[in-house]
Amino acid sequence: xxxxxxxxxxxxxxxxxxxxxxxxxxxxxxxxxxxxxxxxxxxxxxxxxxxxxxxxxxxxxxxxxxxxxxxxxxxxxxxxxxxxxxxxxxxxxxxxxxxxxxxxxxxxxxxxxxxxxxxxxxxxxxxx
Numbered sequence: 001x002x003x004x005x006x007x008x009x010x011x012x013x014x015x016x017x018x019x020x021x022x023x024x025x026x027x028x029x030x031x032x033x034x035x036x037x038x039x040x041x042x043x044x045x046x047x048x049x050x051x052x053x054x055x056x057x058x059x060x061x062x063x064x065x066x067x068x069x070x071x072x073x074x075x076x077x078x079x080x081x082x083x084x085x086x087x088x089x090x091x092x093x094x095x096x097x098x099x100x101x102x103x104x105x106x107x108x109x110x111x112x113x114x115x116x117x118x119x120x121x122x123x124x125x126x127x128x
Contacts, residue, residue, distance in 0.1 A: 004100055008127055011091045011101075011109070012119050018088055019113040021081045028074035029067060033059065046071070101126050 031048030034056070044064050045056045059067050092106035105126045112122040 004095075004098060007091065007095055007098070008100060008123050009120075011088070011095060011106070012123050014084060014088045014091055015106070015109045015113050015119050018081070018084045018110065021077055021084060022114075025074055025077045025081065028070050028077065030071070030074060031055075032071065033064070033068055 029046060029048075031046050034045045034047045036043045036045065044059045044061065046059050046067055047054055047056045049055070088106060092101070092103050095101045096103040101123075108126065109119055109122055113119045
């Protein structure tokens with residue numbers, strides 16, 4: 001039983017990490033930096049896609065390095081989110097196979113974490 005409890009605790013940690021990474025990504029700018037040379041001057045723009053449109057926003061030279069770092073950090077966090085999602089799926093499958101929770105319950109835990117609820121208590125409720 002202790003092993004199963006550790007597995008559930010690991011799932012709870014993964015759910016919390018997943019939501020934390022999601023929130024970090026939401027707070028960071030998306031897109032890329034585009035450099036335009038017009039009449040001998042260099043202009044930097046952050047560009048991103050909204051549906052079929054490409055939206056541009058001028059980035060002053062003084063803010064350029066900060067914006068670049070934030071965009072790079074977002075890309076790193078997006079890669080981390082893929083890894084955590086994969087681990088979460090594995091953990092959910094493992095617990096479902098052991099009969100502790102249904103695989104759909106992982107989504108219930110994610111929703112609980114997104115809504116600021118206590119994920120550990122929700123997991124305990126689902127495993128009863």
